[in-house]
Amino acid sequence: AQSVTQLDSQVPVFEEAPVELRCNYSSSVSVYLFWYVQYPNQGLQLLLKYLSGSTLVKSINGFEAEFNKSQTSFHLRKPSVHISDTAEYFCAVSETGGFKTIFGAGTRLFVKA
Amino acid sequence: DAGVIQSPRHEVTEMGQEVTLRCKPISGHNSLFWYRQTMMRGLELLIYFNNNVPIDDSGMPEDRFSAKMPNASFSTLKIQPSEPRDSAVYFCASSFRQGGEKLFFGSGTQLSVL
Numbered sequence: 667a668q669s670v671t672q673l674d675s676q677v678p679v680f681e682e683a684p685v686e687l688r689c690n691y692s693s694s695v696s697v698y699l700f701w702y703v704q705y706p707n708q709g710l711q712l713l714l715k716y717l718s719g720s721t722l723v724k725s726i727n728g729f730e731a732e733f734n735k736s737q738t739s740f741h742l743r744k745p746s747v748h749i750s751d752t753a754e755y756f757c758a759v760s761e762t763g764g765f766k767t768i769f770g771a772g773t774r775l776f777v778k779a
Numbered sequence: 780d781a782g783v784i785q786s787p788r789h790e791v792t793e794m795g796q797e798v799t800l801r802c803k804p805i806s807g808h809n810s811l812f813w814y815r816q817t818m819m820r821g822l823e824l825l826i827y828f829n830n831n832v833p834i835d836d837s838g839m840p841e842d843r844f845s846a847k848m849p850n851a852s853f854s855t856l857k858i859q860p861s862e863p864r865d866s867a868v869y870f871c872a873s874s875f876r877q878g879g880e881k882l883f884f885g886s887g888t889q890l891s892v893l
Binding site for chain 2: 700702707708709710711712715756765766767768769770771772
């Protein structure tokens, strides 16, 4: 069985500062990794995903995440955040070839002016 | 495509009443998932279907919860009888599972059981 741990429940940061949201996973088999974002009163939307190949994956709005197999981590980073990045971010894992996607508890990113 | 459609958006009911949540997945998707989101427990997978067949319902809290998918374009999640601790946001998501495919989420149903 897989599990996901997001180490920070809330991350306050000033606008234009860098941010890192941490995610560690546990699995006995190969996995796919995802970051989803949830804006208030909305469902989750995919931000980026790692399936295979390059361990560094990027989203269109400046976020990136790096798959580190030895540390079983998939941390999300952005070099300069905007007010509009305020949202809840969920790390998720699914078993390669499987159906289930398991989500972490979420990290609430709050960007202050 | 209109995306995953859930109804109702909000449901307020009294303890002991039956509640039915509805979901229309994206056309062509072959997998459907029901999740529950609460502050205390985060996002929990309740049940998922593949090609209309329930694959894993181990996340369903108890026998009061049941889910059906009579065809590829419709699913229901029923709680009977409802209890205050069932209050949560219930999300439906769908995907075309070929491995690594993303989930498309509906806007959720905010359930309040008084």
